[in-house]
Amino acid sequence: MLNFMExxxxxxxxxxxxxxxxxxxxxxVSVVSAKRRLFGHVFGFFGVVAFIFGFQLLFQNQLMAAETETAVDLMTGTMAQGLGFLSAALATGMSALGAGIAVAAAAPAxxxxxxxxxxNFGKSLIFVALGEGVAIYGLLISILIINKL
Structure with a gap:
């Protein structure tokens, strides 16, 4: 079950x-004004996060005693498994980034x-689909990596 912070x-x-x-x-509202407000809200979010983490640091001893028993049970696995999950995440993320760049160039053309x-509709649609295929291949590779773990 999710706790309050999650x-x-x-x-x-x-x-x-x-x-x-x-x-x-x-x-x-104009776009310039909205950008200023958006930056203010993003900095406000990070301020809230800093406040909550500071609040947790004040009461760390009380929280640590309650979470010690469950944290030990959850932290099982080897370094190789952790690196495997990291490589799967990188394969998916980088392929999605590459697909986004490819589609951003191919779709307007x-x-x-x-x-x-x-x-020219059929011919041009193929190039857009090829760009999206890169993301699907990255997802497939990450599924294969996770299955090997």
């Missing part, structure tokens, strides 16, 4: 990042080619 901090991050964007979508000649 559900509260992501919820605060989502709320603080989305609040300045509401007025932009409604058309009431495909839209431009389609707008000039409608017969």
């Amino acid at each position: 559900w509260f901090l992501p919820l605060v991050l989502i709320v603080l990042i989305s609040l300045p964007l509401i007025k932009v979508f409604r058309g009431r 495909a839209i431009g080619a389609f707008s000039e000649n409608e017969k």
